Amino acid sequence: MSKVHVVTEIYIYPIKSLAGISLQSAKAEEMGFVNDRRWMLIDAENQMLTQREHRIMSQFYPQILDGKINITFQNQKHEFSIDESLDDTLEVNVWDDKSKVVEVNQETSKWFSLHLGFECKLVKILNNGARKHESSRLKETFNVSLADGYPYLLIGTESLDFLNDKLDEKITIKRFRPNLVVSTENPHEEDDFKTFSIGEVQFKNIKPCGRCVMVNNDPENGRLKKEPLKTLSKYRNVDNSVLFGTNIVSLNSGIIAVGDEVVF
Template structure:
């Protein structure tokens, strides 16, 4: 007998560590949803830049309009074409993974430099295989985008409800930057999924996701506190990791939408 979970929300995060976009329908691909974390900011040393050091990055809001991406930060607005990139390949890394990226264009890099107050470039990953992530759990190399580790993050509604019951200041699901949110029956039910499908797209659950201090940044105002990581550590700490949501990989391409059902066989 199969178990079904309704898909309640879908998100992409086009530029690594900037705000996300909630969507009703998305194209699932090997590297992640189409346009999900295909771009990131790098500094003068070609090292990737995130909210962990620069919480104000949470206040940059992307929007996909036709064939371009608009970025809004406070009263400033900038846009660039989804397909554009220039120059020679740049060698960078996401954690321990080498990746090959290209600068989008100098004007976009300058805009981010001006807004953030330090020299940086916006770069894009072009091809599957330009970054590979070794999964010790699966004992294989995966083609991934510029996400921290795995192509997709899956989160169940009851996990957040259970956490919020323990917090004085309630938080939204945006803290955890999921790609797929499903309606579950009990907390952390998503951890126990193995192989499953959403519509015609097949997925494999790899492992629960270890969380970092970035979840302590309030995406509404960029304020950083000790929660929710402090509370999560009291009941979700395994070895040296604090687990919340689960890392997922996609086995074939296809379209999924809010209202579809995740079916576990």
């Protein structure tokens, strides 16, 4: 890792499992980038909803403007304020973690229910500390958002290029829903990153990220395909987990931007 590594892309996903937003800069916090996966859809039994079961969720596109989140689905639009919520606190599960959340408003929940075709609610994580995630590997507990596990996912550019060389139909980095894309020299060298800094922020690598069938959902059209999981499983299967990208946490808050160098 002698050459300069720089940030090439930054993404946030305000609502879990919906489409992401590409940014030129973002503020990193303990829970993840500001407004990253602070919201989530839950069903009538208060169970989280994801693209794993509802691929159409990839076709809802958020944007953030003037303190509001605007959602576009097909030719329909809806917006709500980043700060708004109802009073009643709910406790929901994000995998094995309990999280305290609040419903945004009934109108927004009805809008998503209409377009998804079943009853659901849009909820927001209550605050920092409302969900804690324990790393069995590090024996540490982290305050996290509504992401599957850790606040940040980092992927090296060579990892995608190496995979695409093996695929008949090339894919984009959007399949893997990273927060940070970093220029690299070798495929999957990000697995071995330890502690490093980007801009004002110091990060720590937790572990490579195990991938599920969700990466086979084409974000352009919501169609399920056989790749890239089929090919990845041939050379990235470790202990029955297909690895791509790595989970990291931030050790402080601060601004990072596209073009920032990764300092080891």
